[in-house]
Amino acid sequence: MKILFRLNTMCILVLVLTACSNSTTSTNIATLPASTTISQPPTRSMTTAPLMDPTSPPPTAALQTSLTVLKGHSAPVTNVVWSPNGQFLATSAGSFHPSAIDATIRLWRADGTLIKILSGHSAPVVGLAWSADSQILASGSDDAIRLWRADGTLIATLHSAGDIQKLAWSPDSQTLASAITSSLGPVVQLWQRDGTPLAQLSTQNSGGKFFNLAWSPDGQFLLGGTIDYKVWRANGTEVFHLKKCSTCTPAWGMTWSPDSKLWAIGDEGGNVDVYDIEGDATAHLQNTKGNADALAWSPNGQILAGGDGVNLWKMDGSLQVTHASFGRVNSLAWSPDGQLLASGSSGNGLRLWNADGQLLAAFPGEVSKVAWSPDGQQLAVASDNTIQLWQVRLTLPRP
Secondary structure, three states: EEOEEEEEEEEEOOHHHHEEEEEEEOOOOOOOOOOEOOOOOOOOEOOOEOOOOOOOOOOOEEEEEEEEEEEEOOEEEEEEEEEOOOOOOEEOOOOOOOOOOOOOOOEEEOOOOEEEOOOOOOOOOOOEEEEEOOOOOEEEEEOOEEEEOOOOEEEEOOOOEEEEEEEEEOOOEEEEEEEEEOOOEEEEEEEOOOOEEEEEEEOOOOEEEEEEEEEOOOEEEEEEEOOOOOEEOOOOEEEEOOOOOOOOEEEEEEEEEOOOOOEEEEEOOEEEEEEEEOEEEEEEOOOOOOOOOEEOOOOOEEEEEEEEEEEEEEOOEEEEEHHHHHOOOOOOEOOOOEEEEEEEEEOOOEEEEEEOOEEEEEOOOOOOEEEEEOOOOOOEEOOEEEEEEEEEEEEEOOO
């Protein structure tokens, strides 16, 4: 069932620029004012707005937000990664424009205080990943992979076989996987925690623009690919190869189910396919439009979010709700408790949804990545050259 929206015009002050846009809202949406602070260390203020629906009883839930803006990058921010212990936020910018090259990494405390600027890469940092124990930050660029301690001290420099596209630590923090594109084609390299090479794996038919890579939550499997996709065991043994043609549509979206039994990919044609570990297809979810660039499984494993716009699919393959008119989504992230879904779009900014697909709040801007803190209290948003650090709290009705 499609949800119909009416357009309201709103203006929100973000930094020192006034951004005005036509926000899609319905009668039961609270479009929240952004309370913006820019300072070091940051200060915060809180705004509260109830969820309003004139056809319903008085509101019984409220969404509270406050915003801190972190500045310093000289190019659009493309990576915002929380340390698993929630104490640190690492950010990097991936622009290759000659006038806006930023090869640095910025390390922040959870309150937005800048700890250190990490320098050493000669090209923009594309891959950024924390080890599960929060002790090592891995960064990847065209020049090398670098391993850093949590205080910003450089541990080691690893020379890869090509251009880094993605980095992923195993859940036990003992193995780093790097996805690269090279003259040999798409390659995955495995490294020990200290940087010693372990193995080199390969897939086929890379689109050249990206390479998805992710460990299963239980750490037993590694999934990677662009057009073709492969599943390997943790020791590098191949389990399954999803073979496609060299001119087939690449799959940008990719995610594991929380129980590590299923994985899903979404392609530029709007197709979202779900597979089990052995590679058997369990569901084919047709998007209403195209470009299923982002996918995210709810923490309870019952809902898969993704598609062009925001779609929520149940595990039987049925479509729970669709917001097809919302526009192309770059990034999706569920809060750890599964109560909120954040979506980021270059055309429609940041939006917050509840688990039923109801739009709760909308904020304009250019958004490339969204990432919840491990405690679910903060949402980091990559917006142009800045990082928006939202403090979010949803007050639910009493039972």
